[in-house]
Amino acid sequence: GQNIDQPTEMTATEGAIVQINCTYQTSGFNGLFWYQQHAGEAPTFLSYNVLDGLEEKGRFSSFLSRSKGYSYLLLKELQMKDSASYLCAVRDKGKAAGNKLTFGGGTRVLVKP
Amino acid sequence: GAGVSQTPSNKVTEKGKYVELRCDPISGHTALYWYRQSLGQGPEFLIYFQGTGAADDSGLPNDRFFAVRPEGSVSTLKIQRTERGDSAVYLCASSSDGLAGGNYNEQFFGPGTRLTVL
Numbered sequence: 001g002q003n004i005d006q007p008t009e010m011t012a013t014e015g016a017i018v019q020i021n022c023t024y025q026t027s028g029f030n031g032l033f034w035y036q037q038h039a040g041e042a043p044t045f046l047s048y049n050v051l052d053g054l055e056e057k058g059r060f061s062s063f064l065s066r067s068k069g070y071s072y073l074l075l076k077e078l079q080m081k082d083s084a085s086y087l088c089a090v091r092d093k094g095k096a097a098g099n100k101l102t103f104g105g106g107t108r109v110l111v112k113p
Numbered sequence: 114g115a116g117v118s119q120t121p122s123n124k125v126t127e128k129g130k131y132v133e134l135r136c137d138p139i140s141g142h143t144a145l146y147w148y149r150q151s152l153g154q155g156p157e158f159l160i161y162f163q164g165t166g167a168a169d170d171s172g173l174p175n176d177r178f179f180a181v182r183p184e185g186s187v188s189t190l191k192i193q194r195t196e197r198g199d200s201a202v203y204l205c206a207s208s209s210d211g212l213a214g215g216n217y218n219e220q221f222f223g224p225g226t227r228l229t230v231l
Contacts, residue, residue: 004155031218042117042204042222043156087155099144099208099220100169103155 002026004104006088011110012078020073020086020107028093033101034062034073035087043087046073075109083111115139117223119205125229126195134190134226138207145188146220147180148204156204162188195230202227 003025012018024032031050035043049055049064049071061074075082085108089101118137126132138145144163148156158172162182170180177195182188192199206220 033218042224044222045219048218089155099146099218100158100161101146101156101220102158103148105153106155 002090002092002102004088004090004102006086006104006107008105009108009110011112012075014078014080014111014113016078018075018078018109020075020088020109022071022073022088022104024069024071024088024090024104026069026090026092026102029066029090030093031091032062032064032071033089033091034060034071035089035103037085037087037106039084046086078111080111080113083109085109117205117207117221119203119223119226121226122224123227123229125231127231128195128197130195130230132192132195132228134192134203134228136188136190136205136207136223138186138188138205139209139221140186141209142207142221143185143210144208145182146206146208147188147190148206150202150204150225159190192228195228197230200228200230 006022033048034046036046037043047062049062054063059076064071085106087106088104092100120135146161147159150156160170160180161168165182165185177193180190202225204222204225206222208220
């Protein structure tokens, strides 16, 4: 099975940087995903890491360390519209697992002016 | 369609009733997933289809839950004898198989069906 932990809530100021940590313990691993979910809306894909290291995509970056079972999502130059929940998810290994994702509880980020 | 669509957007039912939730995935996506999300929680996997067959139904909580995808496109999640604990947002997602150039790694979620069991 999978166990995924991330903080429940974080607050940051507009223009600042916030780092959301995610730790996982898994029986199999085939990639870690970050999704953004605004209140009342569907999750939208942000990033995918399967190898160790940093993946940068505009203001958002995601890091993975497989040996430590650890990832973080870095949000730079925060904007008010970044207020949302950020979901860490792990994909199982194995063909039968397909794209099945196990999600953490989500981190609600509140951006203040 | 342009994205994943789900109907109805809201469903209120009484305890013990039967409900059907529909998902229309992105055209051409072979994989389809159902998740359930309770307030303040992350989505919880229910079942995954590859084509018409259920490749993994290990997340279905009990035999009151059943899902079908008879033609490999639209899927219906069926819940019998609903209970108050079934109240949640039911999310559907689809992804390509990557063979036609789509990004296999990205799941596209629908807006969800909010189910309330009174």
